[in-house]
Amino acid sequence: MSTLSKKRHAKLLAVLAAMALCLGLAFSAVGCSSSNGDSSGGTSEPASEASTETVQFTDDAGRTVEVPATIDRIAPSGHTANQVLLTMAPEKMVGLSQELSESQQKYLGSEIDVASLPVFGEIFGAKGDLNKEAVAAADPQVLIDTGEMKDGIAEDLDTLQEQLGIPCVFIETKLDDYGAAYEKLGELLGMEERGTELSEYCQQAYDEVTAVMETIPEDERVSVLYLLGEDGTNVIGKDTYQAQVVDMFANNVAVLENASNKGTGSESSLEQIALWDPEMIIFGYGSIYDAVADDPAWDGISAIDNGNYYEAPGTPYNWLNNPPTVNQVMGMQWLPRLLYPDKFDDTIADVTKSYYSTFYGYDLSDDELNELIAKATPKA
Secondary structure: OOHHHHHHHHHHHHHHHHHHHHHHHHHHHHHHHHHHHOOOOOOOOOOOHHHHOEEEEEOOOOOEEEEEOOOOOEEEOOHHHHHHHHHHOHHHEOOEOOOOOHHHHHHHOOOOOHHHOOEOOOOOOOOOOOOHHHHHHHOOOEEEEEEOOOOOHHHHHHHHHHHHOOOEEEEEOOHHHHHHHHHHHHHHHOOHHHHHHHHHHHHHHHHHHHHHHOOOOHHHOOEEEEEEOOOOOEEOOOOOHHHHHHHHHOEEOOOOOOOOOOOOOEEOOHHHHHHHOOOEEEEOOOOOOOOHHHOHHHOOOHHHHOOOEEEOOOOOOOOOOOOOOOOHHHHHHHHHHHHOHHHOOOOHHHHHHHHHHHHHOOOOOHHHHHHHHOOOOOOO
């Protein structure tokens, strides 16, 4: 096991030990309640055959996991799984990894009140703030982890499963094949039709933009910086995990040694940004997009002087990254249409309406659409 995996494993064991105690107490309480409530001395009705039937499921870590044949209650392991499951099966979720903002609720709670679900936190990640009591009370049948394949993931999930007594499965998600993830989820959850719908959308979107990029030589691609932070001087470095969408379509000029893979990017400076002097700048959602035009500190940077700067939409999730998951399917349709509009027969508005309808079940009004993409399309 790698050093990183050992540290992660040790942290996981500590978290899960406490969680197992909470689950044990919860189950003991249920058992006592059933016994005390049966004053006639009779036995409770046996569980139906359907509720106890199990099947073998092979996850993307190569693990064979015994799961219920019918799954109606699922929990996310963290924030990436949270996003994926909200697009796939929100009606089956028994909790969230984090609270939803009002703007997120608008798009994610149109048919189901997901905002009222308990918040679990996350098993993995920097915080590791899982609420053990909330998970025990929610009683999920399966816990689902999604994301990139990392060293030690199989061992970590085996440990998690043993401690919780709940089947834990891993579904790999990656930019070039989100379709496979949805097909796998469809198989797991008995939602093959929904899985195929989302899979086909992802594959079609990916195939379309990759075909367009094959017609644009590397030396003709627009030079871009993706900037974040209160001052707009944190940069998403080339070839990092967070830069996948930008790198796919643009010449990301932020070539750094030891670039951060975090969603906050790497610290830089206005002086360095001026030296890079990209043709286009994308600001992160909630950054300083509104202020740069009137800030003399940004004078002389070509993208600002030419008005060729934009803000990545962030509702309900950032279209480009942080975390990089199925929100990237929207980003990989938006960014190439922004960079090379003449290469496409449809518009940013067209694909935005299609994505929100397909993934969130939300039909954008014209006013909502215009507000959403106001800073993400060329200025009038």
